[in-house]
Amino acid sequence: MMRASFLFAVAIFASAPAQAQTSNPLIDYDGYAGLVSEVAPVRRERLIPLADFKARAARPGVLLLDARSAQAFAEGHIEGAVNLPLPDFTAEALADVIGTDPTREILIYCNNNFTNNRRPVATKKLELALNIQTFVNLYGYGYRNIFELGEAVDMDSPKVGWVSAVT
Secondary structure, eight states: OHHHHHHHHHHHHHHSOOOOSSOOTTOOHHHHHHHHHHHHHHHHHTEEOHHHHHHHHTSTTOEEEEOSOHHHHHHEEETTOEEOOGGGOOHHHHHHHHOSOTTOOEEEEOGGGBTTOSTTOOOOOGGGOHHHHHHHHHHHTTOOOEEEEOSOBOTTSTTTOEEEOOO
């Protein structure tokens, strides 16, 4: 009986995932999860239709930010957009693009705002859409005046103002 209990305990211990002995002080997953929870209700209120998005983009001082890759941006983007790829977000890079006013209005869009599902806007997995990460990152860096295109539109529609790369 004792041998069976011992073997059972050894089997349970051996099947348990190994626990990390140390943690990386430069990564805070729990902090990120908390930030996502804080951002969720704000983002829901900041999803705007294309007509409002375009009207806001035309106002002086508003930044239209495209966080897709530099290559995708070069292949096409909404007219007037400025590119800063999400992997390049740092406090310094954001300040260089956005300026010194953390209350500046920022409009964002990404691949999943377009129904075309072709380069340069191939649809991403829904729960991993770049819009979500961009909004969370901007908010986390202290930019709170963010609005996101809340529709899926055809990039070929004249209403969108898509600028394609010259080939």
